[in-house]
Amino acid sequence: MTDHKMLDLPGRFLLRPAVPDDLAALERLAHERAIGISSLPTDRAALLDKLERSAQAFASEEEASGEEIYLFVLEDLHEGSRIIGTSGIEASPGFQDRFYNYRSEFIVQVSEELGTRNRIHTLHLCHDLTGVTLLTGFHIAPAYARSLAPQLLSRGRLIFMAQQAQRFSDRVAAENPGPADEDGGCPFWDGVGRRFFDMDYPSAEALNRGQGRGSIAELLPQSPIYVPLLDEAAQWALGQLHPVGELPFAILMDEGFDTDTYVNIYDGGPTVEERLQSLKTVRRLHGRRCVDGPMQAAHGRQLVSNGRRADFRATLACHDDESQELALDAAARAALRVEPGDLVLAATLDRELA
Numbered sequence: 580m581t582d583h584k585m586l587d588l589p590g591r592f593l594l595r596p597a598v599p600d601d602l603a604a605l606e607r608l609a610h611e612r613a614i615g616i617s618s619l620p621t622d623r624a625a626l627l628d629k630l631e632r633s634a635q636a637f638a639s640e641e642e643a644s645g646e647e648i649y650l651f652v653l654e655d656l657h658e659g660s661r662i663i664g665t666s667g668i669e670a671s672p673g674f675q676d677r678f679y680n681y682r683s684e685f686i687v688q689v690s691e692e693l694g695t696r697n698r699i700h701t702l703h704l705c706h707d708l709t710g711v712t713l714l715t716g717f718h719i720a721p722a723y724a725r726s727l728a729p730q731l732l733s734r735g736r737l738i739f740m741a742q743q744a745q746r747f748s749d750r751v752a753a754e755n756p757g758p759a760d761e762d763g764g765c766p767f768w769d770g771v772g773r774r775f776f777d778m779d780y781p782s783a784e785a786l787n788r789g790q791g792r793g794s795i796a797e798l799l800p801q802s803p804i805y806v807p808l809l810d811e812a813a814q815w816a817l818g819q820l821h822p823v824g825e826l827p828f829a830i831l832m833d834e835g836f837d838t839d840t841y842v843n844i845y846d847g848g849p850t851v852e853e854r855l856q857s858l859k860t861v862r863r864l865h866g867r868r869c870v871d872g873p874m875q876a877a878h879g880r881q882l883v884s885n886g887r888r889a890d891f892r893a894t895l896a897c898h899d900d901e902s903q904e905l906a907l908d909a910a911a912r913a914a915l916r917v918e919p920g921d922l923v924l925a926a927t928l929d930r931e932l933a
Contacts, residue, residue, distance in 0.1 A: 680843065708750075767847030
């Protein structure tokens with residue numbers, strides 16, 4: 580799979596809601612060394628529970644409570660509908676517990692007597708992002724990393740959120756992993772968290788998954804942490820990315836997320852946030868009438884969704900910017916479950932991506 584022109588054929592990839600029948604495929608992904616930030620549990624029962632919760636959230640017509648999770652899978656339709664990636668949305672993190680982060684700030688101290696002015700970097704423990712919708716679990720097979728598949732896998736969630744806005748916050752956030760090694764070493768945790776919580780990084784992460792981060796945040800200092808007092812390794816790690824997070828982070832940066840305000844309390848990785856309506860894909864989203872036609876006739880690429888909830892489908896299509904219609908061939912229409920004349924939602928990808 581080295582020919583990326585073949586990988587990027589319009590209509591090849593399909594983003595859809597995960598269902599319990601995807602259990603075996605997601606078990607495979609959970610154990611794979613793939614690119615991205617996977618939050619998939621490796622325990623079969625826990626993974627099935629997550630799939631069932633997601634399926635219930637997509638299917639529910641009741642008013643959203645905020646505790647819903649939405650799990651998506653990405654299929655390669657040219658490889659027998661093989662699942663090659665997954666991503667998710669957590670409607671309201673902190674629903675049962677506060678969602679803690681460090682807020683990065685600078686304190687300015689001035690001494691007129693000494694004629695000195697200091698600008699000092701500080702970290703403030705906060706729960707500003709409690710209730711803000713969280714993008715989670717981006718995970719893509721390595722063979723597809725340089726194709727357009729990651730664009731659909733990440734940005735397709737934003738289309739779903741825009742069309743189902745009443746189910747989500749008007750602000751969106753995403754955590755990105757900081758530096759950590761395979762032996763469990765984590766410079767930021769070792770320099771900050773471990774000084775107040777006698778536990779190594781893997782154990783702290785396991786506790787976070789099991790009990791939530793509130794139990795650890797309660798033992799962290801409530802007063803500001805002065806970054807210059809941290810050891811060099813912890814200072815270096817602050818706001819840095821683990822290599823597995825570089826691809827999804829690059830997509831989020833291109834969307835327009837703010838990357839400078841918050842960091843994760845465990846590994847110091849950047850937690851990004853922005854208003855949903857300010858993000859590039861959402862700003863570009865508009866309706867187009869679906870028509871029958873070949874999909875290789877136009878230049879550029881569009882992210883295209885059928886605009887539904889329980890039956891949500893999204894793919895990539897070609898488009899001529901001057902046309903108000905979107906040509907989809909029979910295979911693409913079948914994947915999206917639309918017919919000629921139906922209204923679809925589309926957002927243009929930048930030329931350098933398409």
